[in-house]
Amino acid sequence: MTASPQTHTGVHAVRFGVVVFPGSNCDADSYDAVSTFAGAEARYLWHKDEELDGLDCVILPGGFSYGDYLRCGAIARFSPIMKAVRRFAEDGGLVIGICNGFQILLEAGLLPGAMHRNEGLRFVCQLVNLRVENAAMPFTHRYDEGQVIQVPIAHMEGNYFIDEAGLSELEANKQIVIRYANESGEITGEANPNGSQGNIAGICNRTSNVFGLMPHPERVCDSLVGGADGRGVFESVIDFVKNR
Amino acid sequence: MKAKVYITPKKGILDPQGVAIERALPALGFEGVGGVRVGKYIELELPDGEGAGEEMDKMCHKLLANPIIEDYRFELVPD
Amino acid sequence: MTTGQKPAYELLGLKAREYDDICSRLGREPNYVELAIFSLMWSEHCGYKHSRPLLKNLPTSGERILQGPGENAGIIDIGEGLAIAMKIESHNHPSAIEPFQGAATGIGGIVRDIFAMGARPVACLDPLHFGSLEKARQKFLLDGVVAGVASYGNCMGIPTIGGELHFEDAYEDNCLVNVMCVGMVEHDKILKASASGEGNLIILFGSTTGRDGIGGASILASAEFDETAEEKRPTVQVGDPFTEKKLLEACLEMRDQGLLVGLQDLGAGGLSSSASEMASKGGSGIDMNIAKVPLRESGMEPFEIMISESQERMLACVTPANKAGVMAICAKWDLDATVVGAVTGNGRLRIFDGDEMIGDMPVKALVDEAPTYCITPVRPLHEADVALPDDHYPLPGDLDAALLELLASPNICSRRWVYRQYDHMVQTNNALWPGGEAAVIRIKGSRHGVALVTDGNGRRCYLDPRRGARLVVAEAARNLSCAGARPLAITNCLNFGNPEKGEIYHQFQEAVEGMAEACRELETPVTGGNVSFYNESFGKAIYPNPVVGMMGLVEDTGRIxxxxxxxxxxxxxxxxxxxxxxxxxxxxxxxxxxxxxxxxxxxxxxxxxxxxxxxxxxxxxxxxxxxxxxxxxxxxxxxxxxxxxxxxxxxxxxxxxxxxxxxxxxxxxxxxxxxxxxxxxxxxxxxxxxxxxxxxxxxxxxxxxxxxxxxxxxxxxxxxxxxxxxxxxxxxxxx
Incomplete structure (x- = not known):
């Protein structure tokens, strides 16, 4: 299952970089998931790297970077690579932070808001239904707006918080990308697994090239192991880059 | 009155959080920092009275701290 | 040599006869460091004093068994050049004291056993037994243990995908926290815990060494040596899964670069046990300099350094040429690493404090010559000869209500509350999620999968330990078969009371023999495991509970x-x-x-x-x-x-x-x-x-x-x- 450097059309493959922090544990899952897509290749980036040469998309994977001690993502954001990720994002590069990666993006200020501990105070690992709120951005355009997808979550601190002004801004700019929903796509309290404000599961920055989400799309890219609803995220990126 | 409770890992008990923070600080240019121990600080209000200290001690022992791995101390501050 | 009234050896849990035995093997009286090490290596926990003779009856070989008992984990060939490493262990006593850390360090220990074999851990399973949930203490224990397993396993990125949860009064004062870990390894990358090659280096890496566990797992009586300084001697080990995750990645990098002669984790018995076992397996000796060991606390005594059970530490045997490579990998992962010793050819474990030799013992005596004991078995009175007639109990008036009551039983109902707290999906290999007959993980790049299950039934073993143990093995195999997997091998965790009592010894003997019969007939050899005795309080023992962890091969993950x-x-x-x-x-x-x-x-x-x-x-x-x-x-x-x-x-x-x-x-x-x-x-x-x-x-x-x-x-x-x-x-x- 190795990545092919060239697509069948002969143009360059879309290049993903997966950052490995000490304590990352979904790095291999992200790498493996990306590598299964035709026209994509993946490589690992060490947290001490300072260059992101030739990459199209950087993935900050899930896990417990630096043990998540102090606060989730609080130490990782000072890793040398985060400077490069910030520059990359400022230049319009695509950055996706999944779970712990989302927490790091928040700590780093690349996305607004903060994470509290889950309302139920326990780690929650389960499949959840997500409603796609914004399907007109690089990470989700392969989905339809309002589409309900099933993707797992696995976290202790995914209870998203932002102040009123920030929330209005997110809403006004269509920065709320996915929300926890029930099977029919209704945003209900019961469908909220962690107490997140407004059932928010994933947001993007104003220029929609930085995307953070608590659910794990890389875990549902193969129906043998739980579903394929997550493929759309990576397919969206691949399409977006190819057509850019 | 108000109680301020400080909970710290017992001496000699491994404090993984403290170790991780201690290792991260030099990377940010803070050299020579050692002995990082991460604890908890709790504030609570309780009724005035003679037995407040004793009550606090019980609360700490039973719930607020885990006496097997944590030490605690508290201050009582009259309103 | 005495401290106060009782002789030192007795305070360390040794019998007078055992002390004499040690003297005769050394040709002199041991000093305190040596005595502490012997007491540890000859403890029930490390020396298997009451179980070794009986465990010999278990079948341990088979055409797929690449490694049976004796190493850190058993290894089973699953074809295509791949193998499964697996082992189950108990952390019952520590979990009863501090459920969160007890369970967390239980996971930590078993995971180290797996990557010490060169395998990447791919799954954990946790059979848990508590007293009745109606009692507040039991809820506290359940909550703490589950949170501890979750905290450690989730952080490591190892999915906990199965196990058992059982509540019964017999476990009220002695909960059972068993943890099984399973790893995947290519045949040519399997590592052994052996130290060989005179002049090769012994490198200690990972966490620093503190007083954790001293007076804990193995030398129960040592606390009395300094009872005024209780604070100095915490017995609870605190787990640091972040450091262990770095250790795991570092060890596998060393494996991939071929830098290791041997690798061993530090578990019960700390440096003493790890070093002597490495020397024993390599047919060598080791000189160890405790002055080199990085310490977390000042003023640690030499014996404390040797027996500390601080977690997240590994010991590697490395050629001088590969030292730099090992050190570089440790530096990359921010792990302390120090050369603490060297391999010798003299078959002795020698301890130095700087230039001064403070201990000198034959490795063979430490590892292989712990005394063994056979107790006269006594069949307990409650073991009946005949089954109850069908009409022994009154027929319930409402069978629907009885069905609902059984479905609501905490021993039968859904375990979602537990596995929802475990990251059971990480590594994206779960072809069958928790809640079914067995867990199945796929092997990436292959049609094959591995099915895993744990099984234990103390209640049945209490009524008839031999039949109960046969049943446990049969049921585990049946679970795997129902998932479509062919059972290949087991690892066992034998949880019993005090074996010095005839009735407990009887239960143990019968259960081991029953297990041996079933494993032979069902062709599932025992690849290793763990014995946990003394699960009793106030003279009341738990139900005898031989827990089985079984793995099977799924030929085609499309047919699960x-x-x-x-x-x-x-x-x-x-x-x-x-x-x-x-x-x-x-x-x-x-x-x-x-x-x-x-x-x-x-x-x-x-x-x-x-x-x-x-x-x-x-x-x-x-x-x-x-x-x-x-x-x-x-x-x-x-x-x-x-x-x-x-x-x-x-x-x-x-x-x-x-x-x-x-x-x-x-x-x-x-x-x-x-x-x-x-x-x-x-x-x-x-x-x-x-x-x-x-x-x-x-x-x-x-x-x-x-x-x-x-x-x-x-x-x-x-x-x-x-x-x-x-x-x-x-x-x-x-x-």
Missing amino acids: MTHGFKEEGDVVLLLGGGRPAVDGSEYQLRIHGEVDGRIPDVDLNQEKKLQTFVRGAILEGIAKSAHDVSDGGLACCLAESAIESGVGVTVELEAGPRPDVALFGETPELVVVTAAEADLERLERINGAGVLVKRIGRVGGNRIRISAGGKGIIDTPVAEAAQVWRESLEEAVAG
């Missing part, structure tokens, strides 16, 4: 079987000849409040035929669901399949045993399979062994209906059963 019904109209078949009995059943305990009688014995030959048949039906694509009849009997078995699918079932049983026994009695050798009507002939054709097949009903509707001899005995809506089954554990924990 689940227990939920699949389609309305499918025929329900009962396979096998087992006859239900109330003795030792959940029904007997839950409804009649007793544990009594004699459990049925499993006919291993029939069991094997049954399982082969079930696997055949799955591989041929005939079976559409498979579920073995176990806790709660046939009625709960059918209800669980209905709940899983949301589809009901109608079953007609022949007139036979009394209705409650027919519904809730438990039995080995019985599996419920569903299949399409059109496939029944094909099923008949593959039944060469002549396994008994009874057609008992059809899938369909939204109720669970069972009749016997033409008379309706159960009629419960699936939705009602599902609600009770799904919610009762959470309610019990919250209530």
Whole structure:
């Protein structure tokens, strides 16, 4: 299952970089998931790297970077690579932070808001239904707006918080990308697994090239192991880059 | 009155959080920092009275701290 | 040598005879460092004093067994150049004191055992036993243990995908926290825990060394040496999964670069045990300089450094040429690494404090020559010779209510409350998620998968330890077979009371022999494991509980079987000849409040035929669901399949045993399979062994209906059963 450097059309493959922090544990899952897509290749980036040469998309994977001690993502954001990720994002590069990666993006200020501990105070690992709120951005355009997808979550601190002004801004700019929903796509309290404000599961920055989400799309890219609803995220990126 | 409770890992008990923070600080240019121990600080209000200290001690022992791995101390501050 | 009134050796848990033995092996009296090390290596925990002679009877070899007992984990060949490393261990006593850290460090220890073999850990399973959940203390223990497993396993990125959860009064003062870890390794990358090659270096890396565990796991009495300084001697080890994750990655990098002669984790017994075992396996000796060991606390005594059970440490044997490579990998992962010793050819473990030699002992005496004891077994009075008659208990007036009560039993109901707290999906290999007969993980890049299950049934072993142990092995194998996997090997965790008592020794002996019989017949050799004795308080022991962790091979992950019904109209078949009995059943305990009688014995030959048949039906694509009849009997078995699918079932049983026994009695050798009507002939054709097949009903509707001899005995809506089954554990924990 190795990545092919060239697509069948002969143009360059879309290049993903997966950052490995000490304590990352979904790095291999992200790498493996990306590598299964035709026209994509993946490589690992060490947290001490300072260059992101030739990459199209950087993935900050899930896990417990630096043990998540102090606060989730609080130490990782000072890793040398985060400077490069910030520059990359400022230049319009695509950055996706999944779970712990989302927490790091928040700590780093690349996305607004903060994470509290889950309302139920326990780690929650389960499949959840997500409603796609914004399907007109690089990470989700392969989905339809309002589409309900099933993707797992696995976290202790995914209870998203932002102040009123920030929330209005997110809403006004269509920065709320996915929300926890029930099977029919209704945003209900019961469908909220962690107490997140407004059932928010994933947001993007104003220029929609930085995307953070608590659910794990890389875990549902193969129906043998739980579903394929997550493929759309990576397919969206691949399409977006190819057509850019 | 108000109680301020400080909970710290017992001496000699491994404090993984403290170790991780201690290792991260030099990377940010803070050299020579050692002995990082991460604890908890709790504030609570309780009724005035003679037995407040004793009550606090019980609360700490039973719930607020885990006496097997944590030490605690508290201050009582009259309103 | 004495401290106060009692001689030092006694305070360290050694007997006078054992002390004399040590003196004669050394040719002199040991000094305190040596005595501390001997007391550790000759403790029950490290020396297997009461179990070693009996464990020899277990079958340990087979064509797929690449590594049997004796290393950090067993290794089983699964073809394509790949192998599975697996091991189960107990962390009962530490968890009873501090459930969160006890369970967390339990995971930490077993995971290190797996990567010490060069394998990447791919799954954990945790069989847990507590007292009744009605008691607040038990809820506290459950909550803490589950959170501890979650905290450590989740952070490591190792999915906890199975296990067991059992509540019964016998575990009230001694909970059982067993943890199993499974790893994947290529044949040519397997590592051993051996130190060989004179002049090679011994490198200690990972966490620093503190006073953790001193006076804990192994030398129970040592605290009395300095009882004024209790604070100086915390017995609770604190787990640091972040450091362990770095250790794991670092060790696997060293493995990939071929830098290691041998690798060993530090567990119970700390440096003493790890160093002497490495020397023993390499047929060498080791000189160890404790002055080099990085310490977390000042003022540690040499003996404390040698016996500290600080977590997240590894010991590697490395050639001088590869030292730089090992150090570089440790630096990359921010791990302390220090050369603490060297390999010698003298067969001795010598301890130095700088230039001064402070200990000198023969490795063989430490590792292989712990005394063994055989106790005269005494059969306990409660072990009955005969089974209870079917009409021993009054027939419940409302069998539907009894069914719901059983489905709500914390021993039967959904375990979602637990596994929802475990990251059971990380590594994206789960072909079968928790909650089924077994967990199945795929092997990336292969059609093959690995099925895993743990099984234990202390209650049945209490009534008859030999039959109980045979049953435990048979049931684990049956679970795997129902998932479509061929059982290959087991690892065992033998949880018992105080073996110095004749009755406990009897239970242990009978259980080990029963397990040996079943493993031989079902061709699932024992690849290692762990013995946990002294699980008793106030003179009352736990139920004897030999827990089995079993792995099986799934030929084709496209043919994994689940227990939920699949389609309305499918025929329900009962396979096998087992006859239900109330003795030792959940029904007997839950409804009649007793544990009594004699459990049925499993006919291993029939069991094997049954399982082969079930696997055949799955591989041929005939079976559409498979579920073995176990806790709660046939009625709960059918209800669980209905709940899983949301589809009901109608079953007609022949007139036979009394209705409650027919519904809730438990039995080995019985599996419920569903299949399409059109496939029944094909099923008949593959039944060469002549396994008994009874057609008992059809899938369909939204109720669970069972009749016997033409008379309706159960009629419960699936939705009602599902609600009770799904919610009762959470309610019990919250209530």
